[in-house]
Amino acid sequence: MCDCIEPKEIHLHVDNPNEDVSPVMVYLSIPASPNYWVVARLVVSGIGAFLALTYEDIDDLKISLTEALSNAIEHGYRDSGKEGRVAIVFSIEDDRITVSVVDRGKGFDIAAMALEEDENALSSSEFGLFLMKNLSDKLEIQSSVDMGTKVVIVKSGDLSTTSI
Numbered sequence: 001m002c003d004c005i006e007p008k009e010i011h012l013h014v015d016n017p018n019e020d021v022s023p024v025m026v027y028l029s030i031p032a033s034p035n036y037w038v039v040a041r042l043v044v045s046g047i048g049a050f051l052a053l054t055y056e057d058i059d060d061l062k063i064s065l066t067e068a069l070s071n072a073i074e075h076g077y078r079d080s081g082k083e084g085r086v087a088i089v090f091s092i093e094d095d096r097i098t099v100s101v102v103d104r105g106k107g108f109d110i111a112a113m114a115l116e117e118d119e120n121a122l123s124s125s126e127f128g129l130f131l132m133k134n135l136s137d138k139l140e141i142q143s144s145v146d147m148g149t150k151v152v153i154v155k156s157g158d159l160s161t162t163s164i
Contacts, residue, residue: 010028010036011027011028013026013027023091023093023098025091026043026089027087027090028040028043029087032073032084032085032103033073034070034073037066037069041066043090044061044062044090044099045058047097048061051097053155060136060155061136061153061155064099064139064153065153068101068128069086069088069101070128072149072151073103075149076105077105085104088100088102095156096154096156097157098154098155100150100153102149102151103148104147105148105149106146106148107146107147110141132151136153136155137156138152139151139154140152140154
């Protein structure tokens with residue numbers, strides 16, 4: 001018997017209708033399972049290498065992406081009883097890369113969330129948000145109860161030297 005993961009659909013699409021205009025969009029849709037995180041991490045690594053980002057910036061994006069995926073699965077789908085999908089959108093512009101992670105899980109009340117600034121005072125469930133916030137140049141979280149969550153991670157830099 002094979003101990004490999006059960007095959008499920010993975011969708012990848014690149015959109016750049018006008019090569020002279022930013023942004024270039026890369027769309028990835030994966031099953032909400034940790035088994036598929038490696039696919040998302042490989043995509044962000046490939047994009048980062050192509051854009052000549054530093055290894056540190058690529059690692060920051062991979063860690064932030066992994067935390068966002070973990071939250072989508074743990075808090076979005078785990079107790080819902082449904083198998084879900086996670087959409088990841090990479091938007092590449094001259095001065096930034098934006099990674100959006102979207103789930104249609106149970107969502108949460110953002111107003112009830114207070115993120116501590118002191119990492120020693122964080123609960124285990126807040127540590128991933130703390131990491132994402134500190135490894136990105138900008139972090140946005142949008143969520144509605146029973147509607148899902150969108151995490152937007154922005155890493156800035158001069159990407160204009162690379163032609164896509």
